[in-house]
Amino acid sequence: MCAIVGVFDTKEASRVAYYSLFAMQHRGQEATGISVSDGEKISKIKKKGLVTEVFDEAALKFLKGNSAVGHNRYSTAGSKSVLDAQPIHASYKLGEISIVHNGNLINKDEVRNALIDEGAIFQSEMDTENIIHLIARSQEEHLRDRIVEALNIVKGAYCLIIQSRHKMFAIRDRYGVRPFCLGRLEDGGYIVSSETCAFDLVGAEFIRDVRPGEMIIFDKDKEGFESIQLFEPTPRVCAFEYIYFARPDSVIEGKSVYAVRQEIGKALARENKIDADLVIPVPDSGVSAAMGYAQESGIPFEMAIVRNHYVGRTFIEPTQAKRDMKVKLKLSPIKEILKGKRIVVVDDSLVRGTTSKRIIKILKNAGAKEVHMCIASPTIEHPDIYGIDTPSYEELISANMSVEEIREYIKADSLSFLSIDALKKSIGEDMDYSLVSFNGDYFIK
């Protein structure tokens, strides 16, 4: 998870970064930060909390300059300490630099231990800190060559934005696991961000996705931007972005997230024909897929579960007991719609089974006669180590139980999942995807 944004050569860069991060709050709610350069120095603010809590007018005025990088944190690597918030900033031989990162580096410990052996001192638990150390220790004369050297050492999934006082570098790993897009601001400046929904809010025009393996360089002294293909592209865009993470109004690799989710819902209906009176979504994660299911099956769609938007995501709470309570706080049923009905309920994914179990109880208590749980993704049987917060094998219910055992555990009348094949077809067969949580294909070696 996590959201990153970089804006270059624009007025009030911190404000543009702020709105972009606000648009991408769904990608991480733990901490947020912005770093700004005015050409002479870099100023930064990062804290725990939501974008609107951390930044006020005074903060944006303090963050003066024409280039900014920003980050919303959802901890996938590292601890929950504020030291693990981004941007990470450092002063080194060539001046100041700030880095934001979305993704996970798989050889974090190996690189970190080697650096520690050589005397490096770490401030955080973050894998991203390895990159800043590698850049600082490189003997190359130019920052760009230092970055290339560092990226030849780290392995994993990354979208990175590296800010110096005068330049900005945007880099996507050769697999393009996490989304990353490039756009043009109204005043001629540039923007790179995790999702296109940020462009819509700040009035930026979409240019294209940052290519897998590409480094884009923005330089004040040069027109436009420079593009260097650092690594041979072998695209494996994360399927989970389409299933759950990204906002439905975003477009990833030319594919509307909303349209993909609807396709997935239709495929789910074709693969699992159920005799039912109503299709209802688990809001908000199951809405687009449930609509697709209803359209394909002809079964009426109702919003029979109301979501309280003032509760954070269930996943964030560390203990099982608290998670149960949070689902209850967040979702409540409309009894008048549900009473005596056979319900198909659609959610995007089943991880530990907590949400589904709780929802089925809520629906049955509200008078539903039958509850058929339809999950708009395949069974999650493997932890994703490329930047998604899926838990370990022990906690993944589908890694430990058969579909029938899960059905019994969550007390559903039936339980169905989407096949991997249908998932691929729904997103589009023109690309390869990262399907690691479903098939255990850990392709980054």
Ligand code: AMP
């Ligand atoms: P669980 O209750 O553990 O089975 O988790 C499934 C629920 O969590 C679904 O409603 C998903 O929308 C949501 N979900 C799936 N993956 C994530 C994630 N990485 N972070 C937060 N929520 C998630």
